[in-house]
Amino acid sequence: MYTAYKLTTDHTKIKFYIFLLLVGVLLLVSALAQYIVPHDPYLQDLSNALQPPSWQFPFGTDEYGRCLLSRVIVGATTTVYSSLALVLFTSVLGSIIGVFCGYIGGKTDAVIMRLSDVFLAFPGLVFAIAVAGVLGGGILNAAISLALIAWPRFTRIVRGQVLAVKNMSYMHAAKISGCPWYKMIFKHIMPNVIGPVVVTAALDIGVTIMELAGLSFLGLGAAPPTAEWGSMMSKGRSMMQTAPWTILFPGLAILLTVMLFNLFGDTIRDMFDPTQRRVSVVNCFCKLKNKVKVEGDVNV
Amino acid sequence: MYVRRRRCYIVKYVLKRLFMVIPILLGITFLSFALMQTASGDVIDAIYEQAGGVPSEEIVAAKRAELGLDKPFIVQYFIWLGGVLTGNMGNSYVSNRPVFQDFMSHLPATVILTLSSIFITVLFSIPLGILSAVKHNKITDYIIRILTFVGNAMPGFFLSLVLLYLFSVQLKWLPATGNNGFVSIILPTVTLAIAMTAKYTRQVRAAVLDELKKDYVLGARSRGVKERIILYFSVLKSSLLTIVTLLGLSIGSLLGGTAIIESIFMWPGVGKLAVDAITMRDYPVIQMYVIWMAVIFVVINLLTDIIYYYLDPRIRLQKER
Numbered sequence: 001m002y003t004a005y006k007l008t009t010d011h012t013k014i015k016f017y018i019f020l021l022l023v024g025v026l027l028l029v030s031a032l033a034q035y036i037v038p039h040d041p042y043l044q045d046l047s048n049a050l051q052p053p054s055w056q057f058p059f060g061t062d063e064y065g066r067c068l069l070s071r072v073i074v075g076a077t078t079t080v081y082s083s084l085a086l087v088l089f090t091s092v093l094g095s096i097i098g099v100f101c102g103y104i105g106g107k108t109d110a111v112i113m114r115l116s117d118v119f120l121a122f123p124g125l126v127f128a129i130a131v132a133g134v135l136g137g138g139i140l141n142a143a144i145s146l147a148l149i150a151w152p153r154f155t156r157i158v159r160g161q162v163l164a165v166k167n168m169s170y171m172h173a174a175k176i177s178g179c180p181w182y183k184m185i186f187k188h189i190m191p192n193v194i195g196p197v198v199v200t201a202a203l204d205i206g207v208t209i210m211e212l213a214g215l216s217f218l219g220l221g222a223a224p225p226t227a228e229w230g231s232m233m234s235k236g237r238s239m240m241q242t243a244p245w246t247i248l249f250p251g252l253a254i255l256l257t258v259m260l261f262n263l264f265g266d267t268i269r270d271m272f273d274p275t276q277r278r279v280s281v282v283n284c285f286c287k288l289k290n291k292v293k294v295e296g297d298v299n300v
Numbered sequence: 301m302y303v304r305r306r307r308c309y310i311v312k313y314v315l316k317r318l319f320m321v322i323p324i325l326l327g328i329t330f331l332s333f334a335l336m337q338t339a340s341g342d343v344i345d346a347i348y349e350q351a352g353g354v355p356s357e358e359i360v361a362a363k364r365a366e367l368g369l370d371k372p373f374i375v376q377y378f379i380w381l382g383g384v385l386t387g388n389m390g391n392s393y394v395s396n397r398p399v400f401q402d403f404m405s406h407l408p409a410t411v412i413l414t415l416s417s418i419f420i421t422v423l424f425s426i427p428l429g430i431l432s433a434v435k436h437n438k439i440t441d442y443i444i445r446i447l448t449f450v451g452n453a454m455p456g457f458f459l460s461l462v463l464l465y466l467f468s469v470q471l472k473w474l475p476a477t478g479n480n481g482f483v484s485i486i487l488p489t490v491t492l493a494i495a496m497t498a499k500y501t502r503q504v505r506a507a508v509l510d511e512l513k514k515d516y517v518l519g520a521r522s523r524g525v526k527e528r529i530i531l532y533f534s535v536l537k538s539s540l541l542t543i544v545t546l547l548g549l550s551i552g553s554l555l556g557g558t559a560i561i562e563s564i565f566m567w568p569g570v571g572k573l574a575v576d577a578i579t580m581r582d583y584p585v586i587q588m589y590v591i592w593m594a595v596i597f598v599v600i601n602l603l604t605d606i607i608y609y610y611l612d613p614r615i616r617l618q619k620e621r
């Protein structure tokens with residue numbers, strides 16, 4: 001039992017570090033995008049308009065003669081960082097609401113849960129399109145509309161976890177020994193609920209990138225002059241017959257990025273997954289930080 | 301006796317759930333009305349913006365008064381609500397046609413697309429998922445897993461553009477856009493089905509793998525029951541719960557119209573209607589759409605629960621007690 005467990009852990013760990021490295025490279029490239037692009041991504045040169053891929057322009061050029069490779073690289077900054085910020089924001093906000101709902105319970109809980117029902121009632125993207133349409137274009141508004149549909153998911157997960165640990169004896173013990181509410185939440189509840197949140201957030205990154213690009217594709221995200229993968233594809237749509245590379249390369253960029261983040265999320269899930277590992281979530285998280293050594297049979 | 305009690309229970313349950321639709325409808329319509337009001341500009345601005353003209357203040361004000369847009373939004377909401385209660389959903393601000401008829405004329409396209417893509421998805425994903433689970437960690441499993449992984453990461457709009465380029469632009473086999481009979485539905489269906497098949501195959505695989513590990517499978521095997529019988533009569537039946545849940549979710553969101561796919565293929569469904577209404581701030585159409593979404597949500601959830609009730613004796617007995 002233990003050997004098998006150890007083997008999978010090592011395997012997962014290696015995978016985790018490989019994907020972490022790749023994600024790191026992607027983040028670095030996006031951060032330094034404007035210094036490493038071969039051409040100015042915003043420089044218009046109509047004499048070079050709609051050039052097919054060549055040595056000078058590896059990804060070809062768009063209708064204004066701008067280098068597509070440079071635009072795809074710069075586009076990474078917009079897409080990747082806004083998606084990451086969005087996932088971080090919604091997971092933190094959703095978890096906080098969830099902890100309070102689960103901890104306080106009663107009417108507040110009931111009202112917020114019904115509200116989250118309403119938000120979950122709608123198919124995600126349609127609701128986001130509605131909100132983005134109402135708020136008007138712009139990447140920030142697109143992010144706000146996606147945040148509005150994403151928070152209930154985290155709230156649900158965290159609330160369920162809180163309810164599960166709330167009546168455990170150690171919670172009663174803490175309460176009897178005079179533990180204040182904030183300490184109860186941050187010291188005793190939070191560590192127990194953080195695992196599923198991290199996993200959900202990690203798996204959410206890929207979806208968020210796709211949804212954000214989808215909103216931009218519909219013209220509800222980043223405004224045209226900004227290089228963003230979704231809006232670049234939307235522009236390229238009309239030139240699909242003569243210049244398919246204008247949609248192919250931004251599309252591939254989205255596909256590969258989403259694949260990378262999905263792999264990363266899957267690996268994180270494998271590290272945390274209590275059904276596969278049969279260790280409590282806390283244990284996993286502590287192990288991730290190398291604080292606690294889990295030894296012997298972990299089948300608790 | 302037992303059967304009668306069961307029937308009684310189910311009827312009561314359905315009625316209770318159907319009544320729940322009322323508060324949800326009130327909440328959602330109010331929320332969407334409030335959201336619309338916080339946005340800058342209204343339908344008048346949108347119409348003139350699109351026409352490119354700059355109208356005089358009086359014309360705009362008169363038009364607003366005509367549509368009742370000059371009243372406070374609470375009043376507007378109750379006027380609309382009163383109309384709905386008397387069976388009048390209002391007219392579209394833009395086309396001036398009755399909203400209900402307009403919406404209903406867009407519905408068949410969406411329903412057809414939903415049915416066809418769900419059919420293709422179920423047709424492929426269940427056998428693929430079972431195959432992948434049975435050949436666990438063999439080459440077939442790996443190929444299926446890689447394909448579903450790529451399918452999961454593929455944005456719908458990219459996939460649809462790739463398919464459009466291949467089959468309409470290059471091979472010229474299929475029409476690119478619009479709704480002219482059977483051939484037009486192929487591309488949007490395939491686009492939606494590929495994305496869903498990728499998701500479903502993974503879920504079916506996981507569910508079947510889970511079931512295969514259980515003791516009853518071991519028991520059946522040791523009694524010499526044929527592998528095929530175990531698979532199709534026991535395992536698949538138990539995995540159906542996962543599939544039904546997923547189907548409920550997918551049908552719900554497909555019936556809401558897939559805005560991106562519908563607008564790429566110019567498919568005249570409700571998703572496209574909704575997006576157009578949102579950009580024009582055509583409140584009555586949006587409200588009609590919102591009501592439709594809420595009804596779908598409640599009905600689909602109810603249907604899923606009823607199917608659960610019949611599929612899983614554990615749930616059935618628990619509820620009856």
